[in-house]
Amino acid sequence: MPVSPRREMPAGPRRATLATVAASAGVSVATVSKVLNGRSDVAPATRSLVQSLLQQHEYVAPAPRRVEVTRVGEIEVQFDADLNAYSTEIIQGAVAAGAEAGVGVVVSIRKGADRTAGWARDLASAGRRALIAVTTELTARQLTALSRARVPLVVIDPLNLPRTRVTSIGSTNFAGGLAATHHLLSQGHRRIAYIGGPATAACNQARVAGYRAAMEAEGAPVIPGYVQSGHFRYHDGLVHGAAVLDLPQAPTAIFAGCDEMALGIMEAARARGLRIPEDLSIVGFDDTQNAQLASPQLTTVRQPLQEMGGVALRTALRLAAGERVDSHHVELATELVVRGSTAPVSEAGREERGAAGGFS
Template sequence: MPASRRRATLATVAASAGVSVATVSKVLNGRSDVAPATRSLVLSLLEQHEYVAPPQRRGEAAVLDTIEVEFDTDLNAYSTEIVQGAVEAGTELDVAVVVSIRTSADRVGAWARGLVAAGRRALIAVTSELTAGQLAALSRAQLPLVVIDPLNLPQTPVTSVGSTNFAGGLAATQHLLSLGHRRIAYLGGLATAGCNQARLHGYRAAMESVGAAVPPCYVRSGHFHYQDGVAGGAALFDLPDTPTAIFAGCDEIALGVLEAARARGLRVPEDLSIVGFDDTQIAPMASPPLTTVRQPLREMGAVAVRTALRLAAGEKVDSHRVELATELVVRASTAPVSSA
């Protein structure tokens, strides 16, 4: 690294503060025998110098390498599958996996340095919206990053793991078209999310291939949440030409649509067919069981762990983007379009 970008040392911070290295060490270790004004000054300079504590040295006892799997929202059925795969891979590779939820209030520099100070070998960010500041902070801290289904598409090249979202969206819509549906709507997540865009493009490609119209009101975006399915479904049912089928961008949205249909007295699949995406554990437990596109979520978590370890070891990865195959799983929430 250039001299101007080298990691600051305790001596660097101590010299700037006009105190001893021992005093800076006491502040880092949370000791109480430091004057409040001195503590405040040292903490400010640690932040200013972007100080990162060196990883703890291994003692005689074995210490597992640790990877952090971080979310920026509450965990759900999708998250659980990712974590399960990551933990299983960690167990196989003798690596500890720590799961965390980061709040937007976290200071970017302190957040990245804290991960390194805690001994993390790499970070796996799941369905996160990454800013240029976050990416720069991780780069300065020399902490490898792997992203699973990012909610935005960073301009800086980022190693990511996902699935064949376009192919999944295409398969879901083709299934509905094969059942005779032509008035098919799409309820997706964030419009800026790369995975959502790919699923939407797959839907549009299938519709265009048979000349089926896609009115603007048939495409709605929101979040990958149950309530978005409830609200989105209700809005679609208020249209003059209501859809006979809905492709939902995730299983949670699909379950919300099921509830909106129930509230309107619509029968699924007799009056409305629904296809989800993910095939989380809630899909077969829905009523009726949900037709959905299966993502290999556990394998995605496992691949992310293996990739993160390779990056941490200084190895080159074959591709900065890994896409695992999706598969349509047909259950009872889809049926041929009613002739009524």
């Protein structure tokens, strides 16, 4: 029995495209698109022609592609100043912890004055599950705004101590200050200065308290002008280092509140012809990459900065999930790392400084 040839189903009418309409109107596809989008930069006659042809060709705009929302919410790590080596360590720890948890991490810089009334709402509308604020000063109004927007907050090394109970991550700053100062005292230094960050910063207060406790325990006086407050930046180390080194009774050793300030102090010392560590011993705080790049390499107190970033992120996720945290303040251990910027006090160096007016 012969097999009947297969009959092809007639194809339906082809759907009109922008190119079809444009060819019929003798205009560009861009012009047709402008008409569809209600743009005003099309001549009235051309607009009328295109609209007529769109109807004639029964043009139907394709349905917009559905955007799959793959983001399940991100954690924002926010700083209030330009990023530096300290910031980088915190970010690395937070990003690594975020990768393990399958959560994205957004890094931003938002200075205090930029945290306006809508700041917290903007964070919530952007899909932020929580905020990690680093070395930042937050007002009671800003804390209230975050609470109302339901954006959990974790702070690292806050610059102020808000009355509201805030979850914070830090290190054993007091113990670190104590260890740094004891190290210098063990090298025979008695004229030891401290140059740190803002006087209101909780981490700075703890470091200077450790410094004072060590000095008092050893019976070493804190000479007027030996404690200086600035910002945790190189320039502040340079300026305050110069001020301390120009005192009538200049120190033989300086404990800096962070590595970046220590580098500024080193430069201030070199500008005055001082050798490190022969004429001046310097201890930093943080143990960032700068400490090993310094010349000589910097003796410093190591903060576990990457671990702090990781703990902050995991804590933020727990708060975002509505879980309770075991403690509202977590302190990770510090450790003194001795390198080449400290040495026993030199009598020869002491005499040289005295001849130059550096010592009484």
